[in-house]
Amino acid sequence: xxxxxxxxxxxxxxxxxxxxxxxxxxxxxxxxxxxxxxxxxxxxxxxxxxxxxxxxxxxxxxxxxxxxxxxxxxxxxxxxxxxxxxxxxxxxxxxxxxxxxxxxxxxxxxxxxxxxxxxxxxxxxxxxxxxxxxxxxxxxxxxxxxxxxxxxxxxxxxxxxxxxxxxxxxxxxxxxxxxxxxxxxxxxxxxxxxxxxxxxxxxxxxxxxxxxxxxxx
Amino acid sequence: xxxxxxxxxxxxxxxxxxxxxxxxxxxxxxxxxxxxxxxxxxxxxxxxxxxxxxxxxxxxxxxxxxxxxxxxxxxxxxxxxxxxxxxxxxxxxxxxxxxxxxxxxxxxxxxxxxxxxxxxxxxxxxxxxxxxxxxxxxxxxxxxxxxxxxxxxxxxxxxxxxxxxxxxxxxxxxxxxxxxxxxxxxxxxxxxxxxxxxxxxxxxxxxxxxxxxxxxx
DNA sequence: ACCTGAACACCGTTCAAGT
DNA sequence: ACCTGAACACCGTTCAAGT
Numbered sequence: 309x310x311x312x313x314x315x316x317x318x319x320x321x322x323x324x325x326x327x328x329x330x331x332x333x334x335x336x337x338x339x340x341x342x343x344x345x346x347x348x349x350x351x352x353x354x355x356x357x358x359x360x361x362x363x364x365x366x367x368x369x370x371x372x373x374x375x376x377x378x379x380x381x382x383x384x385x386x387x388x389x390x391x392x393x394x395x396x397x398x399x400x401x402x403x404x405x406x407x408x409x410x411x412x413x414x415x416x417x418x419x420x421x422x423x424x425x426x427x428x429x430x431x432x433x434x435x436x437x438x439x440x441x442x443x444x445x446x447x448x449x450x451x452x453x454x455x456x457x458x459x460x461x462x463x464x465x466x467x468x469x470x471x472x473x474x475x476x477x478x479x480x481x482x483x484x485x486x487x488x489x490x491x492x493x494x495x496x497x498x499x500x501x502x503x504x505x506x507x508x509x510x511x512x513x514x515x516x517x518x519x520x521x522x523x524x525x
Numbered sequence: 526x527x528x529x530x531x532x533x534x535x536x537x538x539x540x541x542x543x544x545x546x547x548x549x550x551x552x553x554x555x556x557x558x559x560x561x562x563x564x565x566x567x568x569x570x571x572x573x574x575x576x577x578x579x580x581x582x583x584x585x586x587x588x589x590x591x592x593x594x595x596x597x598x599x600x601x602x603x604x605x606x607x608x609x610x611x612x613x614x615x616x617x618x619x620x621x622x623x624x625x626x627x628x629x630x631x632x633x634x635x636x637x638x639x640x641x642x643x644x645x646x647x648x649x650x651x652x653x654x655x656x657x658x659x660x661x662x663x664x665x666x667x668x669x670x671x672x673x674x675x676x677x678x679x680x681x682x683x684x685x686x687x688x689x690x691x692x693x694x695x696x697x698x699x700x701x702x703x704x705x706x707x708x709x710x711x712x713x714x715x716x717x718x719x720x721x722x723x724x725x726x727x728x729x730x731x732x733x734x735x736x737x738x739x740x741x742x
Numbered sequence: 743a744c745c746t747g748a749a750c751a752c753c754g755t756t757c758a759a760g761t
Numbered sequence: 762a763c764c765t766g767a768a769c770a771c772c773g774t775t776c777a778a779g780t
Contacts, residue, residue: 324764361764463685465678468643504673577774583744
């Protein structure tokens with residue numbers, strides 16, 4: 309869309325200062341270091357040692373650049389295979405793998421969702437999930453519901469946990485709020501006053517969901 | 526934090542051009558119209574008919590302004606009561622109500638999560654959920670898991686659905702990708718090639734999750 | 743107490759011009 | 762084909778100064 313291919317001219321030219329791929333790589337590094345807000349065309353140009361306007365020639369504009377990064381991540385989600393013997397275990401292994409991959413791209417994952425690319429991102433794992441759900445005996449719309457429910461659950465969980473466990477002290481923290489007043493069930497209140505163990509909560513909730521979805525009603 | 530209270534001087538002064546609350550209200554309207562990215566201090570000032578720097582006197586800076594809006598929304602989440610006879614139905618009514626409230630603030634909800642205010646936002650509904658879960662016979666850590674699992678599920682679902690169903694045509698859409706190749710289960714493939722019905726998916730997945738969580742293992 | 747304009751250091755993007 | 766600087770219209774924020 310940016311580079312129009314003209315008829316090949318054989319005149320010798322000096323090597324390009326940057327390539328399209330170099331721009332994408334530098335942008336990825338910048339985002340990893342400073343977050344999406346830290347990605348600016350000018351910083352990018354400075355890092356690559358070229359004028360800002362060179363960036364525009366290679367990638368169009370900032371919007372298109374980010375779109376490209378999103379596409380790269382979407383295409384990197386192909387390799388997810390189920391393990392385990394029974395259907396529940398196999399679906400759980402897919403869910404866990406999905407969460408692991410998503411957490412490896414903490415900055416990109418939010419972008420993917422913001423741009424409505426979530427369905428595309430999920431396609432490969434969706435095939436795997438569909439296959440497991442089918443072999444668990446579900447079919448048609450009910451199977452589709454199960455597949456999507458697991459997907460929504462996993463990405464939703466990752467989106468929430470990304471921001472929930474990050475800041476060590478909130479104002480006010482759920483802990484102090486729970487401990488401040490008398491509760492009916494002291495043990496429950498105490499448990500809710502404890503910081504969230506995301507790994508355990510994911511395991512518990514996902515297993516409950518998957519088991520319920522795969523059980524014929 | 527912004528306004529230091531000095532000893533009351535009784536000298537007559539002309540009425541303030543804007544109030545802190547007027548700034549917050551204008552900011553809310555601006556966000557509703559143009560999204561969070563559309564909120565700029567300069568637009569705000571222009572709308573209120575004052576210099577940009579007046580805004581700073583009232584609310585500190587942009588960060589503090591957004592924080593204030595988040596707090597307003599967090600405090601507006603108190604009124605959620607369970608309905609229904611059995612525990613499952615009552616928890617489901619809370620989950621549904623929670624989703625409804627969250628969807629009424631489409632722009633703020635993402636902000637709340639970004640700022641790690643999710644636990645604070647959930648406190649009121651957390652009490653209600655805890656009460657229902659307790660009366661379903663769960664206690665201690667297991668009850669706490671159930672409460673949190675429902676919370677994560679609901680907010681995660683809302684975060685995902687906000688961006689998934691918005692753009693009518695994606696490139697490539699999940700539909701065409703599914704229809705493009707032969708699948709093992711034609712009915713499943715057909716169902717997955719249909720656009721997501723968010724209301725139904727929420728009902729199905731939430732009921733499955735809640736039922737599994739409340740059932741003693 | 744409340745508001746102002748000037749100034750600074752940033753942005754993304756377009757354009758005409760170079761080689 | 763690829764890169765450049767100048768220019769435009771935006772930002773958030775600080776500061777000294779007004780009343």
